[in-house]
Amino acid sequence: QSQELSQVRIDYHAALQALQEHGTRMVCTGKMHTDRVCRFDYLCYSTEAEEFIFFHSNASVMLPNLGPRRFQPALLDFSSVEDHNTQYFNFLELPAAALKFMPKPVFVPDVALILNRFNPDNLMHVFHDDLLPIFYTMSQYSDLDEEARLVFMEGWSEGPNFELYRLLSSKQPLLKEQLRNFGKLLCFTKSYVGLSKMTTWYQYGFVQPQGPKANILVSGNEIRQFAAFLAEKLNVTAPERPPEDEYIVVFSRSLNRLILNEAELILALAQEFQMRVLTVSLEEQSLADIIRAISRASMLVSMHGAQLVTSLFLPRGAAVVELFPYAVNPEHYAPYRTLTSLPGMDLQYVAWRNTVEENSVAFPERAWEQGGIAHLDNEEQERILKSKEVPRHLCCRNPEWLFRIYQDTTVDIASLLDALRQGLSSRPGPKRARPSSTIHPGRVREPKCQTSVQATNEAKLTVSWQIPWNLKYLKVREVKYEVWIQEQGENTYMPYILPHQNYTFSENIKPFTTYLVWVRCIFNKTLLGPFADVLTCRT
Ligand code: UDP
Numbered sequence: 001q002s003q004e005l006s007q008v009r010i011d012y013h014a015a016l017q018a019l020q021e022h023g024t025r026m027v028c029t030g031k032m033h034t035d036r037v038c039r040f041d042y043l044c045y046s047t048e049a050e051e052f053i054f055f056h057s058n059a060s061v062m063l064p065n066l067g068p069r070r071f072q073p074a075l076l077d078f079s080s081v082e083d084h085n086t087q088y089f090n091f092l093e094l095p096a097a098a099l100k101f102m103p104k105p106v107f108v109p110d111v112a113l114i115l116n117r118f119n120p121d122n123l124m125h126v127f128h129d130d131l132l133p134i135f136y137t138m139s140q141y142s143d144l145d146e147e148a149r150l151v152f153m154e155g156w157s158e159g160p161n162f163e164l165y166r167l168l169s170s171k172q173p174l175l176k177e178q179l180r181n182f183g184k185l186l187c188f189t190k191s192y193v194g195l196s197k198m199t200t201w202y203q204y205g206f207v208q209p210q211g212p213k214a215n216i217l218v219s220g221n222e223i224r225q226f227a228a229f230l231a232e233k234l235n236v237t238a239p240e241r242p243p244e245d246e247y248i249v250v251f252s253r254s255l256n257r258l259i260l261n262e263a264e265l266i267l268a269l270a271q272e273f274q275m276r277v278l279t280v281s282l283e284e285q286s287l288a289d290i291i292r293a294i295s296r297a298s299m300l301v302s303m304h305g306a307q308l309v310t311s312l313f314l315p316r317g318a319a320v321v322e323l324f325p326y327a328v329n330p331e332h333y334a335p336y337r338t339l340t341s342l343p344g345m346d347l348q349y350v351a352w353r354n355t356v357e358e359n360s361v362a363f364p365e366r367a368w369e370q371g372g373i374a375h376l377d378n379e380e381q382e383r384i385l386k387s388k389e390v391p392r393h394l395c396c397r398n399p400e401w402l403f404r405i406y407q408d409t410t411v412d413i414a415s416l417l418d419a420l421r422q423g424l425s426s427r428p429g430p431k432r433a434r435p436s437s438t439i440h441p442g443r444v445r446e447p448k449c450q451t452s453v454q455a456t457n458e459a460k461l462t463v464s465w466q467i468p469w470n471l472k473y474l475k476v477r478e479v480k481y482e483v484w485i486q487e488q489g490e491n492t493y494m495p496y497i498l499p500h501q502n503y504t505f506s507e508n509i510k511p512f513t514t515y516l517v518w519v520r521c522i523f524n525k526t527l528l529g530p531f532a533d534v535l536t537c538r539t
Contacts, residue, residue, distance in 0.1 A: 010109045010189065018042065019105065019187060023057030023096040028064060028076070034083050036076035037137065037194040043091070043114075044105060044187040047180035052091035052193075055099065078153065079116040080133040080195040084206060087116050089193055106183035110149035110171060112191040113138065117152050120159035123282070124306035124335060128202060132218075133195040134168055135226050141192055146170050151179075151191075164287070167233040199223070201342060202335040205395035212338040219438070220344030227295075227312050236292040246429050248277045249293050251302035251310070255283065256370060257325065258408040259303060260361065268413045269301065272420070273427075282307060298429040304328070304405065308336040316346035317431030319424055323416075324353040325407040326360035327389050346435055350423035352416050359410040362403060371406030373399050437476075441521035441529030442468035444481065444501075449517055449537035459511040459539040461485070464502035468521050468529060480522045488514040488536075497522075514538045 019042045026043070030036030044053040054062065066075070074088030081087055099105070113134065119125035138144040150165065150173035157175065165173050179186055199218040204210050231237050248269050252262060259265060266277045275298060280290045294300060295313045301321040302308050311320045320340050324330045330337070330351035340347035354360055364381070366372035373381050376399060384400045393401055444465040453459045463483055471479065485505065486493035493516075494508065509515070517535040522528055 010107055012107065015107045015187075015189065016105065019044075019055065020096050020099055021057060021059065023055040023060030024053075025059075025061040026054065026063065027061060030076070033074050033076050033088070035197065037140075037192060037196060038076060039141070040188065040191045040193065042187050042189065043191050043193070044185055045179060046185055047182075048184050049092070050176075052089070053185075054091045054093050055096040056093060057096040060096070076194045077197075078194065079118045080129045080197050080200055081118050081206075082197060082203065084118075087118070089116075103184035105185045105187040108149065108182075108186055108188045108191075110147060110189075111143045111145075112149045112151050112188045113144055114151040114153060114188070114191055114193045115195050116154040117156065117159075117165075118154070120152075120154075120156055120161060120165075122306045123161060124309040126161045126164060127309045127312065128200060128335070131164055131168065131230070132199040132223070132226055133197065134165075135229065136199050136222070137192070137194075137196040138168065140196060143190065144192060149174060151188075152176065160282075161287070164230070167230055199226075201338050205393070207394070209392040210333065210335075210395060212334060216338075216342070218342060220342045220346060221438070223312050223339070223342060223345060231291060231295060231313065234288040234291060236288055236295060246273075246275045246298045247296075248273060248275050248299040248301060249297040250277060250279045251290075251294075251300060251307050252279050252281045253303055253305055253307065254281050256406050256408075257303045257305055259323070260408050260410040261413075264413060265301075265411050265416075268417065269299075272417055273299070275299075296430070303409070304330075304333060304336075309339070311336055311339055311347065312345075314347055315430035316435055317348075317426075317429055319348035319350060319428035321350045321352065321416075321420065323409065323411060324351060325404055325409050326354045326357055327387060327404045328353065328401075329389055332390075332392055344435060344438055346431065348424055348426075348428055350419055352411075352419045354409045354412070355415070356412060359412060361408040363406060364403065366406070368397075368399060369402065371399075371402040371404070373403050437474075437524070438527070439470070439474060439523070440527050441479075441523050442470045443530050443532045444468055444519050444521050445532070447517075447519050447532045447535055449515075449535045451537055451539040453511040453539055454506075456511065458506070459509045459513070460504055460506045461509045461515060461517075461537055461539060462502065462504040463517055463519065463535070463537075465519050465532065467501065471521070474523075476523045478524050480525075482520050482522055482528075484518040484531075486516045486518075488516055493518075509539060511539050 024043055025041040026038050028036050028038035046053055074090050076089050077087055078089040079087040118129035148169045149171045150169055152173055153176045155176045201213055201216050203213050270277045280293055291313050294310050297318060299319045300311055300314055303323045322336055330353055337349050340349040363371055364373045368375055373384055384403055390401050390404050447465040450462045481498045483496045484493045515537045517537055518531040520529045520531045
C-alpha cells in the first residue's frame with residue numbers, strides 16, 4: 001500500500017515547506033452545511049487522533065470562515081444523506097508551527113475525494129447514496145478525474161459491493177483503517193471533502209416518514225449516463241439483441257423476504273407475456289452478470305428490497321414490478337417507484353401487495369433486525385399481529401415494519417396478473433421510439449396588447465406575440481400558449497390555453513380597467529416555457 005502512494009512522485013521537501021509556510025487552504029461551495037463541498041490544499045489527518053487537521057499560517061485560507069458556527073452542527077455532511085448526525089465532517093485547528101513537534105507528515109500526492117459511504121452493505125444505499133453522488137461530484141471538479149483517489153472515512157471494511165466503487169477511478173479506494181499504515185500524520189496535497197446531493201431522489205425517514213425528496217433535481221438522463229458508464233466499466237455493453245428475444249427477469253432474494261411460489265410465478269409470467277423468464281439473485285450471480293441480464297430485459301419483477309435499484313439499468317420502455325409483503329403499503333415505501341418515475345427514465349412501474357394473510361409467513365422468533373418481535377411485550381406483539389397495515393413510521397428500527405417487511409410471500413397469481421393488466425399501459429419492452437424531448441420553449445417574443453371599449457359595460461383586449469426564438473429550430477408535436485389575465489389589484493387571475501399567436505378576449509373584460517397579462521409557450525402539454533415580461537393593458 002505504501003508503495004502505491006509513492007508512485008506519483010512529489011518533492012517531499014517542497015511539500016513540507018509549502019505546508020509549513022502556507023498551512024491549509026480551504027475554499028467551499030454551498031451556503032449551508034447540507035449543500036457544501038470543500039476543496040483543500042494540505043488538509044491533514046492524524047491517524048492517532050482520528051481527526052482531520054487544518055494548519056493555520058499567515059497564508060492559510062478558510063472560506064467560509066464560520067467561527068464557532070462551524071460546530072452548529074458541522075462544516076458539512078460527510079455523506080450524501082442530508083443532515084445525519086453520524087455523518088458530519090469537521091476538522092481540528094493547529095498552528096503550522098506545531099508541525100515541528102509532530103510526526104513527520106506523509107503526503108498523499110493524488111487528488112483525493114474524501115467522504116463517508118452511508119451503508120455500503122446495501123445495494124440501494126450503494127447506488128443512491130454513494131456511487132451516483134461520487135460520480136457527479138467528480139464530474140463537477142475537473143481535477144477529480146480517472147486518477148483521483150477515493151477515501152472512505154465511515155470506518156467500514158470494503159463490503160460486498162467494493163468492486164463497484166473501484167470502477168469510479170483507476171486508483172484503489174482507501175479505507176479509514178488503511179490510513180494508519182501510511183503513517184501518523186497524513187497530508188492530502190489536494191482534496192475535496194463532501195458529496196453533491198444533486199442526484200439523490202429519496203429520503204429514508206430520519207426526521208419524517210420516508211418518501212421522495214422534496215425537491216428532486218435529477219432526471220433519467222443523468223441516471224442513464226451514469227448507468228452506461230458503469231455498464232461499460234463492467235464490460236456488460238453488448239450488441240443490441242434481436243427484438244423478438246424478449247425476456248423477464250425475476251430478481252429473487254434467497255435469504256429472506258422470499259417468494260414462496262417462484263416456479264408458479266415464473267410460469268404465469270411466461271404464459272401471460274409470451275416471454276422467457278430468468279431468475280437472478282445476488283447469492284448466485286455476479287453483479288456484472290445481473291446487470292447484463294437486466295440491461296436487456298423487458299420487465300424486472302422482485303420483492304421490495306435494495307436489489308431493485310438495479311432498475312436503473314433497464315432499457316427505456318421496460319417495466320418494474322415490485323411485490324410487497326402482507327400489511328405493507330406500497331405508497332409508503334417508494335424508492336424504486338420514485339426512481340422509475342424520474343422524468344426521462346421512461347420506465348413503467350406496477351406495485352403489487354399481498355392482501356391475503358394466509359399467503360404470508362412471518363418470523364416472530366427471529367432477531368429484531370430481521371423482523372423478530374419476541375422481545376416485545378405481549379400486548380405489543382398482539383397488536384402487531386392483528387394490524388392490517390404498518391402505520392407510517394420513522395427509520396430504522398420500527399419493529400412492526402421490520403416484522404412485516406421480512407415476511408415470505410406466496411404470490412396470488414390471479415391478483416398479480418390483474419395488477420399487471422391494469423397497471424401496464426403498453427406491452428413492456430425496450431422502446432425503439434426515440435425518447436421524448438425535454439427541450440423547453442424560450443419566452444414568447446414581442447408580446448403586445450391592444451384594447452378597445454365597445455360600450456359602458458363592454459370592452460375588448462387583444463393580446464398577440466411571436467413564437468419563441470428556439471421554436472424555429474425544433475420539431476414540436478404540439479405548440480400551445482398560456483395566457484394569464486389579472487385585473488390590477490385583484491389576487492386571482494384567469495388562465496387560458498390558446499393554439500394561436502393572438503387572441504381577443506371580450507368576456508369578463510371591463511372598460512376603463514387595467515389588466516396585467518402574462519404569456520408563455522408550452523410544448524407537448526408539459527414542457528412549460530418562461531413567461532414574457534408582464535404586459536400592462538388599460539381598456
Ligand atoms: N439481500 C439479498 N438477498 C437476500 C436478502 C438481502 O441479496 O435474501 C441483499 C439486499 O438486496 C441488500 C442487502 O442484501 O442489498 C441488505 O438487505 P436488507 O434486507 O437488509 O435491506 P433491503 O433490501 O430491505 O433494503
